[in-house]
Amino acid sequence: MSKIVFLTGAGMSAESGLSTFRDAGGLWDKYPVEQVASHEGWLRDPELVNEFYNIRRSELLNVSPNEGHRLVALLENHHQVCVVTQNVDNLHEAAGSSDVVHLHGELMKVCSSKDPDNPYFIRTLTPPHIHVKPGEKAGDGSLLRPYIVFFGESVPKIETAVEKVQDADILVVIGTSLNVYPAAGLVRYARRGTPIYIIDPNEVNGAEQMGMIHIRKGASEGMRELFSLLTKGR
Numbered sequence: 001m002s003k004i005v006f007l008t009g010a011g012m013s014a015e016s017g018l019s020t021f022r023d024a025g026g027l028w029d030k031y032p033v034e035q036v037a038s039h040e041g042w043l044r045d046p047e048l049v050n051e052f053y054n055i056r057r058s059e060l061l062n063v064s065p066n067e068g069h070r071l072v073a074l075l076e077n078h079h080q081v082c083v084v085t086q087n088v089d090n091l092h093e094a095a096g097s098s099d100v101v102h103l104h105g106e107l108m109k110v111c112s113s114k115d116p117d118n119p120y121f122i123r124t125l126t127p128p129h130i131h132v133k134p135g136e137k138a139g140d141g142s143l144l145r146p147y148i149v150f151f152g153e154s155v156p157k158i159e160t161a162v163e164k165v166q167d168a169d170i171l172v173v174i175g176t177s178l179n180v181y182p183a184a185g186l187v188r189y190a191r192r193g194t195p196i197y198i199i200d201p202n203e204v205n206g207a208e209q210m211g212m213i214h215i216r217k218g219a220s221e222g223m224r225e226l227f228s229l230l231t232k233g234r
Contacts, residue, residue, distance in 0.1 A: 001080050004230070005168040006072055007186055008085045008092070011175020011200065012219050015066040016091055018059065038151045042113070046143055050132040053146040056088075056107055057130040065095035068174065068219035071227045073097045078231050082168075084161045084186065086176060088148055101157050101164065109147035112138035117156050122147055165189040172226065173198040173212070175219050187212075197226060 010018075035041045036052040065073075073096035075081050082099045083092050088107040092100045110132055112121035121138045136144045149155055165171060171190045177200075178184040187210065190196060198204055198212045199222030208214070215222040 002169040003080045004170045005164050006083045007173045009176025013087050013089055013091055015219055016063045018063055047134045054131040060089050065091045066220050068223040069095035071223040082164045101161050103155055103157050105148035110144045111147040112140050112142050113145040114140055114142035161186055162189050171196045
């Protein structure tokens, strides 16, 4: 049974109807990143930051995993699969994936603003209580904040992700331009000779030089092709 690691980005969830951040018309065009996704922005106006993520949670409740998510999960019937995602949504889990590493945090979770990675103060929000109220506190008395890795903060799960990639027999990249570090550097930890597939309808800088097998399709259509390749004869 092969060990397959997926590295997924915003393009994976775009087909489900979630706004991407960097594309034209994306969230960063509407909300300056320094206001809602930086430590400085949090210190300046925590209510604005929490309200931004309250809105994102409401949007998430209205979407479902797409075929790409579901096919990644179905591969667990044939291979050992791990998903390393830059996305903060829970669509991989909702589709049935059992081993998901969230590099940039999880939208449906909140944490202490004093000690964000302390597991004692991380809570999962569930409907209908998905909004953080102004002044709401974590268990340590600090303000509740989104369990999101803000720009400039360390990425606590990066070492776990490196270990997963180093152990992979096959690496698959979906819906990420490989421009956002440290996540973009993960492909370089793959063992020499490891097949690397990249699913993206657009040109991806550096893909050819790294010997990647480029499936120039969207997430769902590309996953249909890859699923067929990886389950052939089974």
